Amino acid sequence: MRAAVLEAIETLTLTEVDTPQCGEGEVLIRTQACGICRTDLKCLTQGQKDLKVPRILGHEIAGIVAAKGPGVSQVSLGDRVQVAPGIPCGTCSYCLRGQDNLCDSMKIIGFHLNGGFAEYLLVPARGVKNGVLQRIPDHVSFAEAALTEPLACSVNMQSSLNVSDEDSLLIIGAGPLGILNAKLARANGVRKIIVAEINERRIKQAEKLPIDCVINVKEKDLVKEIMALTKGAGVDAAIPCCPGLEAFSQGLNALAKRGRLGFFSGLIGNTVPGFDLNTIHYKELLVLGAYGCSLSHNRKALALIAEDKVRVKTMISRKLPLDEVGSGLEMVRRMSETSIIVEF
Ligand SMILES: [Zn+2]
Ligand SMILES: [Zn+2]
Structure with a gap:
């Protein structure tokens, strides 16, 4: 073969x-x-x-x-x-x-x-x-x-984060996993979905999706923009869908008190410049990892596709x-x- x-x-x-x-x-x-x-x-x-x-x-x-x-x-x-x-x-x-x-x-x-x-x-x-x-x-x-598999990994992440209709969610990166997470968040009823991206072509693609806001991080400071959009509170949850350390620290900095960060993408490097780790302590942040998907996440993902809940x-x-x-x-x-x- x-x-x-x-x-x-x-x-x-x-x-x-x-x-x-x-x-x-x-x-x-x-x-x-x-x-x-x-x-x-x-x-x-x-x-x-x-x-x-x-x-x-x-x-x-x-x-x-x-x-x-x-x-x-x-x-x-x-x-x-x-x-x-x-x-x-x-x-x-x-x-x-x-x-x-x-x-x-x-x-x-x-x-x-x-x-x-x-x-x-x-x-x-x-x-x-x-x-x-x-x-x-x-x-x-x-x-x-x-x-199904990449969607199932997103199902794993969002079920750990326990996203709901009460949440605002920031997704950093509008590559395939960012888009799958945005579509899944909509299917999960998330109240407000914000996607941040740097690549022009991907920004244009993301703007066609039923999401609330696309932030061009080439032109705007992501954390400042999130604070403006949330009246200074920050988002309830964030999922960096890219391997950059800057996105990881931006995701953490954009969180509200008791905000949850989805550690979804493996990082290039393992120290986080631009983020004060004490913030996790003071703001009671929750950092939740997700790696791959279980068989039940996989079953749920294929059902979401089959039922056209995630297209x-x-x-x-x-x-x-x-x-x-x-x-x-x-x-x-x-x-x-x-x-x-x-x-x-
Ligand atoms: Zn893959
Ligand atoms: Zn086993």
């Missing part, structure tokens, strides 16, 4: 590899769509804490059940399925509490295991048993279903064949598209 293999940092090779064979309990998926995201770019350029190379990348996956090993009753040949990439053990204390994205022996497709930038991928027995394959309703395309179709600005995955990653680097899907 054809696959894009990350051989080492900065070395992505399009090549022929053996098509995996199903063993006991395993399912072979014929890939139909796989999203390319900034995490894939990070894996390519600097590696990632869960990434083991050589590896076929790609973790936003939808496809068709092409084969199954003995003992698989959960899916049938020909089923259209979305793959939740985290393969939890199902037995540790986190798994038993439904926080399976924090599983002590998590294996993630596209990081520890081969992913969706290939014609086929194997879902291990443990994943099949734990329900990582979800049937896609007929009216949802494979490309839309591929966006992702309009976000897909580019579809590419597998052979052009390298140029897709370059588009992610240039931030020239919203969501990019590899289609098979």
Whole structure:
């Protein structure tokens, strides 16, 4: 089969590899769509804490059940399925509490295991048993279903933040995750949604969305602008959807007392210049982390797409064949598209 293999940092090779064979309990998926995201770019350029190379990348996956090993009753040949990439053990204390994205022996497709930038991928027995394959309703395309995973990560973040119709929410960054968070916040009934962005093209895209305010941070001081919009109080919650330290400190500085910060994007660097840490103490701020998504977040995300509560179709600005995955990653680097899907 054809696959894009990350051989080492900065070395992505399009090549022929053996098509995996199903063993006991395993399912072979014929890939139909796989999203390319900034995490894939990070894996390519600097590696990632869960990434083991050589590896076929790609973790936003939808496809068709092409084969199954003995003992698989959960899916049938020909089923259209979305793959939740985290393969939890199902037995540790986190798994038993439904926080399976924090599983002590998590294996993630596209990081520890081969992913969706290939014609086929194997879902291990443990994943099949734990329900990582979800049937896609007929009216949802494979490309839309591929966006289930990033939406599920946003579901995880906003459920930790417990956002509600009483909240004002600042989202920093209008890339695909910023837009998904804005759409999800609307579906969650958030009272006031403010999006901040620096890139002109993304500002124009964000202005088309049903959000209350888009702040151009190239022209305006974000924290001052937030204080003006909230009569000096600050926002109830903020989610920086970008890796910059400045956005992280701006998110914290823009919060009201008892405000909640969603620590959603991994940061480039780990000290926070421009923010006085004592502010967390004085203002009783809450900083909540979110990493990946659980199986229940994944189920909720596909239901939100299927019920048209979060419309992702309009976000897909580019579809590419597998052979052009390298140029897709370059588009992610240039931030020239919203969501990019590899289609098979
Ligand atoms: Zn991703
Ligand atoms: Zn576990």
